[in-house]
Amino acid sequence: MKSDAVFKAAFNDALGIVAAAGAGASVPAETELSQRLGVSRTTVRKVLVTMTERGYLVGEGRNRVVARDVQIDAGFPVEETMAASTQVERQFMEWMLRGDTKPGTLINELELARVFGVGTTGIREFLNRFSRFGLIEKRPNSGWLFKGFTTAFASELFEIREMFEQRSAMALLSLPPTAPIWTRLRAMEREHLDLLRDIDERFHDFSDLDNRFHRLINSAAPNRFIDDFYDIITLIFHYHYQWNKRDERHRNEIAIGEHLDYITAFFTRDPGAIRRACARHLASAQRTMMGSLTPSDQ
CATH class of the missing domain: 1.10.10.10 (Winged helix-like DNA-binding domain superfamily/Winged helix DNA-binding domain)
Known part of the structure; x- marks a missing residue:
């Protein structure tokens, strides 16, 4: 950073x-x-x-x-508080969402560097992180092939995601009331309420808010391996499912409500309520993700 x-x-x-x-x-x-x-x-x-x-x-x-x-x-x-690498990630995710990127899409790192206003080194480092998971494949002449996902891949990743987040949620609960994360969580609550109020015009903005919300929870239990792996989780769970445009506004409205319930549970300081809110939201996200995959992805 x-x-x-x-x-x-x-x-x-x-x-x-x-x-x-x-x-x-x-x-x-x-x-x-x-x-x-x-x-x-x-x-x-x-x-x-x-x-x-x-x-x-x-x-x-x-x-x-x-x-x-x-x-x-x-x-x-x-x-302005993000590391350069985080900014590249955020721009890349937004580019995929807004561009309706599909499996089989060719990605040119030189073009991305121009669009994002960054050096090609940062783009290449970002894409290399995904290549080892088989999601992106390097091609000759600075090209990359986006290969997409399967239900088996997504199911395995969901198991890891739930384990990580339940652990982080309990770590957040153990932090003292004076910890800055509680102020940030309250501010995040206001962002959710603002987005819910303007959901008809701003439902696309949920992707970014969703990403930041879950990263905030995971920041309560810092782990370099989890942080790196979460880039893959972000790509799949916060963006890929939205390629299915059906009921996108409705799905995002439901997810915002689940987030607000999750936040409320944190402020009750009830471990059971937090676990239930977390499990309910992640189960809903899993159903949405699996429903977004086309038959050829199965």
């Missing part, structure tokens, strides 16, 4: 801490903030200076206090 993206992500998380504390509250020490935000003290200092410049903090050192309430839109846009 680029240092600028690290700073912006830390700034947004720090805003959550400050907002929860409220005007007049003392700001945690740099060491504590470094631990809670998962960044270096150098980055923490940059965050504190920027927050002071923007009028959210006053004072210095251990005497810093929250000067005023934090506005809802005070943070950096989500896109």
Whole structure:
């Protein structure tokens, strides 16, 4: 992740801490903030200076206090907090969804680099991650062939997905109320409600929100192997099923409701309710995914 993206992500998380504390509250020490935000003290200092410049903090050192309430839109846009590799992934997924990409489609890395405004190295690294799973095959002259999925492949991946997410959900539940992830989860809840209100015009936007929601849950139990594998999960479960355009708006509306139930379960702090909400949503996603595969994919 680029240092600028690290700073912006830390700034947004720090805003959550400050907002929860409220005007007049003392700001945690740099060491504590470094631990809670998962960044270096150098980055923490940059965050504190920027927050002071923007009028959210006053004072210095251990005497810093929250000067005023934090506005809802005070943070950096989500896109600016992403690593370059994550931005490439997001653009690629959006390209596949909007372009209605089908199995057998040829992918040119030079063309993608031009469309995404990035170097070919980043595109090639991204595609290489998928090639080892047999989803994309390298062809001569900088070309790639998208091969698609089978029900057997999807079924195996669902087993892994459920295991990962149930583990992460319990890890999230164990985090203290002061952890930044709870503020981010509440903000995610607002995004779901906003999208639900405008579902007729914005139902396509659910793909990105779905991806970020599940990644947020999985971030509660960091694991480099799970993070890498989740790129494949994202491609299949958050995009491939949408190639079946039938009832897309209705399906996304149902999924938003399941997410909101899932979020509500987290804030009840009831492990049983969380497990049930997780299992119910993943089972629904599995049915949708299997129903999207054509007979030739079986």
